[in-house]
Amino acid sequence: MHPLQSHLLTLAHYNVWATDKLLTATLALTDADYQRDVGLFFGGVHGTLNHLLVGEHTLWWPRFAQGLSPKVQLDAIVESDRAALAQRLREGAARWPGFIADLSAERFVGTLDYTTTRGVAQSLPFATTLAHVFNHATHHRGQITAALTHLGAPCPELDLVFFLQQSTARGAQ
Numbered sequence: 175m176h177p178l179q180s181h182l183l184t185l186a187h188y189n190v191w192a193t194d195k196l197l198t199a200t201l202a203l204t205d206a207d208y209q210r211d212v213g214l215f216f217g218g219v220h221g222t223l224n225h226l227l228v229g230e231h232t233l234w235w236p237r238f239a240q241g242l243s244p245k246v247q248l249d250a251i252v253e254s255d256r257a258a259l260a261q262r263l264r265e266g267a268a269r270w271p272g273f274i275a276d277l278s279a280e281r282f283v284g285t286l287d288y289t290t291t292r293g294v295a296q297s298l299p300f301a302t303t304l305a306h307v308f309n310h311a312t313h314h315r316g317q318i319t320a321a322l323t324h325l326g327a328p329c330p331e332l333d334l335v336f337f338l339q340q341s342t343a344r345g346a347q
Contacts, residue, residue, distance in 0.1 A: 176279035178301040185308040186270035188337045193267040195330040196315050197223075197260045202327040208256060212321045216249055219321050222314050223259055224251050231266035233291070234307045239273055243289035274304070 175183075200208060200219055211217040216225040228250055236242040246252070253259040282301045289295055315332055322329045 176282045178282040179274060179277060179279060182282070182301060182304055182308075183271060183274045184338075185305065186267075186274050187341070188334055189270060189308050189311055190264075190267045191337050191340075192315055192332045193263055193311070195332060196318060197263060199322055199328060199330045200260075200318070203322070203325060205256070207325045207327070210325070212324055214317045214321060216314075219318055220256065220259070221249070221251070222318050222321075223263060224253060225249065226311055226314050227252055227259060227263055227266065230307055230311055231262065235266065235269065237286060237288040238304065238307075239269075241288075245291050248291070270307075 200223075203219065208219050210219075211221075212219075214222050216222040225248060228246055228248055232246050232250075232252060233244055236244050253262055284300045285297045286300045286303045287295070287297045312332075319329045319332065
């Protein structure tokens with residue numbers, strides 16, 4: 175396995191783990207707090223989770239997995255139902271590890287060619303752009319954990335090192 179592939183596969187597994195932990199933590203919020211605008215770039219928890227669905231699964235997944243370039247607004251509320259949104263985020267995150275594992279080693283040194291939502295053609299390094307998908311999710315999960323703290327809800331530990339420690343401990347058993 176190409177070293178970049180191994181690294182990105184770890185990030186994809188981390189993304190599944192962190193998405194699940196974050197969504198579980200949001201269950202502590204009342205519907206009012208879940209919907210409340212707390213000053214995040216996408217308003218509140220629901221708006222930010224919708225942005226994650228848009229970015230990771232409505233834009234980047236089709237670009238990487240299907241060679242498509244969808245047009246959607248980054249602040250679109252594509253899933254208004256709280257439970258359905260959580261399910262779609264979990265299912266979407268779960269697709270990435272298998273996709274990455276099945277790629278050829280050559281793919282990681284190639285480019286990703288797509289058209290932006292504004293119609294501009296782009297050609298970016300494949301592996302680095304794929305890393306962006308997981309980095310972007312980490313950024314917005316951090317915003318949501320800040321919102322959880324602000325709203326008085328328990329905040330999960332989402333650091334990559336905690337995932338690695340838990341993964342190593344499970345593997346040692």
